[in-house]
Amino acid sequence: MNPAIPGPPTTQPQGLPAAYADIELGNNAQRLPLLLCLDISSSMAGEPIRLLNEALTLWGREIQEDVGLSSSVEIAVVTFGGAGIGVWQGPSLLDPRTTASPFVTAHQFRPPQLTASGVTLLTEAVETGIRLVAARKTELRRSGLQYYRPQICLVTDGLPTDSQGMATDAWRRLVPVLAAEQGAKRFRFYAFGIGGISERGQQVLRELAPKYHATLKGFPFRDLLQTMSASASAEQQGAEEETFEQLFNRFKTQRSAWDS
Amino acid sequence: MARATETGPVEGRAWRVHGMSVQGYRHAQQGMPCQDAWGTTHTGPPRSRITVLAVADGAGSRPRSQEGAQLAIQLATSVYGARLAEWDRAPRNAEDLRGQLQDAFLEVLDAFLADTRALSGDRSGSSAGRDGPADFATTLTVVVLGTGWLGCTSLGDGFVVLRAGEEDGEPQFHLLPQPESAGEYGNETTFLSSADAALRVGIACVRDDGVDGVVVSTDGLAQAALSGGQGPVLSVNRSFAASVLRSLDRPGPDPRSDARELRALLLSDRLTALNADDKTLVRAVRTTDGPGFGGELP
Numbered sequence: 357m358n359p360a361i362p363g364p365p366t367t368q369p370q371g372l373p374a375a376y377a378d379i380e381l382g383n384n385a386q387r388l389p390l391l392l393c394l395d396i397s398s399s400m401a402g403e404p405i406r407l408l409n410e411a412l413t414l415w416g417r418e419i420q421e422d423v424g425l426s427s428s429v430e431i432a433v434v435t436f437g438g439a440g441i442g443v444w445q446g447p448s449l450l451d452p453r454t455t456a457s458p459f460v461t462a463h464q465f466r467p468p469q470l471t472a473s474g475v476t477l478l479t480e481a482v483e484t485g486i487r488l489v490a491a492r493k494t495e496l497r498r499s500g501l502q503y504y505r506p507q508i509c510l511v512t513d514g515l516p517t518d519s520q521g522m523a524t525d526a527w528r529r530l531v532p533v534l535a536a537e538q539g540a541k542r543f544r545f546y547a548f549g550i551g552g553i554s555e556r557g558q559q560v561l562r563e564l565a566p567k568y569h570a571t572l573k574g575f576p577f578r579d580l581l582q583t584m585s586a587s588a589s590a591e592q593q594g595a596e597e598e599t600f601e602q603l604f605n606r607f608k609t610q611r612s613a614w615d616s
Numbered sequence: 617m618a619r620a621t622e623t624g625p626v627e628g629r630a631w632r633v634h635g636m637s638v639q640g641y642r643h644a645q646q647g648m649p650c651q652d653a654w655g656t657t658h659t660g661p662p663r664s665r666i667t668v669l670a671v672a673d674g675a676g677s678r679p680r681s682q683e684g685a686q687l688a689i690q691l692a693t694s695v696y697g698a699r700l701a702e703w704d705r706a707p708r709n710a711e712d713l714r715g716q717l718q719d720a721f722l723e724v725l726d727a728f729l730a731d732t733r734a735l736s737g738d739r740s741g742s743s744a745g746r747d748g749p750a751d752f753a754t755t756l757t758v759v760v761l762g763t764g765w766l767g768c769t770s771l772g773d774g775f776v777v778l779r780a781g782e783e784d785g786e787p788q789f790h791l792l793p794q795p796e797s798a799g800e801y802g803n804e805t806t807f808l809s810s811a812d813a814a815l816r817v818g819i820a821c822v823r824d825d826g827v828d829g830v831v832v833s834t835d836g837l838a839q840a841a842l843s844g845g846q847g848p849v850l851s852v853n854r855s856f857a858a859s860v861l862r863s864l865d866r867p868g869p870d871p872r873s874d875a876r877e878l879r880a881l882l883l884s885d886r887l888t889a890l891n892a893d894d895k896t897l898v899r900a901v902r903t904t905d906g907p908g909f910g911g912e913l914p
Binding site: 372 | 856
């Protein structure tokens with residue numbers, strides 16, 4: 357189980373009716389791991405990172421208030437930029453040597469305060485995300501907790517680079533991995549290009565996420581995160597693939613409207 | 617807002633039965649109906665009455681699953697009821713009962729597929745763009761309660777808890793074996809419309825004079841009624857089972873108040889936080905004081 361994350365108390369659900377007040381309930385909710393894989397490289401400095409931090413805070417509150425999601429969705433954040441790959445358990449950056457899971461249930465989630473700098477180690481970040489999701493599923497199985505198909509959401513405004521900041525084709529090794537993992541329904545993978553992502557950057561996302569990629573003008577992080585909540589709700593209901601496509605196509609429609 | 621969609625009492629000769637389906641939070645948010653259903657019937661000769669309990673959970677992703685769940689319940693209560701009414705004796709052994717239950721399930725399955733094919737054709741005039749029985753996808757769990765024995769057929773992720781025996785003065789609760797999960801994820805299950813439904817149905821037979829309480833539910837209550845999080849093997853959350861059966865063992869003076877309390881439990885934020893799906897609870901307790909003991913539930 358995850359350790360409790362320090363933070364202000366959350367609103368507890370209302371109690372049980374008097375006749376059933378002696379029922380003891382733990383949090384056995386069926387879990388839905390949601391991993392946010394966020395670009396915080398130097399190109400995100402200034403307004404973009406401020407908007408991202410603000411959106412994470414607002415979304416964190418919204419998801420806590422959704423009684424259907426707050427005990428079910430588990431959130432982890434992986435960042436790429438700064439000193440490399442960062443794995444966050446709520447607001448805390450985890451020591452790379454730790455074996456603790458970064459996933460915290462939504463009602464415990466407090467967002468990290470992110471700062472932008474460094475290079476775009478997108479490939480390594482996605483690989484880290486895939487590994488963390490697989491590990492979390494193993495933990496959940498061992499705990500006897502059921503779970504829904506996890507979601508990984510990649511958000512970037514740039515091209516993948518190596519640790520020296522040079523553009524690299526290393527991301528190509530992700531393509532067959534992501535295809536196989538999604539073919540086996542191990543998770544859903546969404547890729548969003550934001551800000552001024554280049555055509556080449558968009559092409560990377562198209563290849564990584566052939567069905568679920570989108571390029572958004574500006575930095576509509578809140579809308580993007582709300583879509584992750586909507587996708588989580590759809591997953592809980594066992595929605596068909598076309599429901600997820602409709603959710604995602606909304607972004608493409610918006611983009612067309614803006615473009616026009 | 618969520619609301620109760622069906623509630624009702626049935627007082628059998630030996631079993632007091634009460635059931636309720638409520639619309640889940642997610643369906644209430646989206647203006648979708650409750651896609652769960654339940655039903656019960658009593659059959660057999662007066663001295664050896666048999667009670668049938670059934671719950672069904674329509675697939676949230678399918679357009680006519682509410683109809684599917686209701687059809688499954690209608691078929692289950694009528695088919696199991698009619699077949700068991702012909703019994704003039706208790707089952708000879710578990711194999712005897714298993715065979716009877718399997719035949720009853722297959723009859724329900726065949727009727728469900730035939731009826732949903734017909735309904736699909738009636739409505740569309742053509743099967744183009746329609747998936748026939750799959751549009752009506754639903755799980756189905758049926759329990760038959762005899763004197764000193766019970767049987768269960770379960771397709772999908774419904775579950776059954778029995779109360780039988782005591783240890784240190786405390787009633788003991790037992791989860792009937794569930795069919796193997798249809799996939800890795802909790803929302804993957806087998807429906808009557810699934811190609812392998814006939815192969816995946818789970819059948820359980822119990823001979824025990826001590827069974828005096830039964831809870832049958834769809835998966836919307838699994839996280840509340842079953843204890844996960846302690847290890848890979850599910851067990852019964854005894855506080856839940858004890859509480860919902862106790863209120864039927866000893867009904868209050870106002871049956872409507874009792875029903876309101878149960879509805880409030882099923883719609884509570886605490887249970888919704890564990891599972892936002894529709895919820896169905898059918899409970900039965902063995903009565904010793906005859907019909908009317910403690911009043912009837914509405």
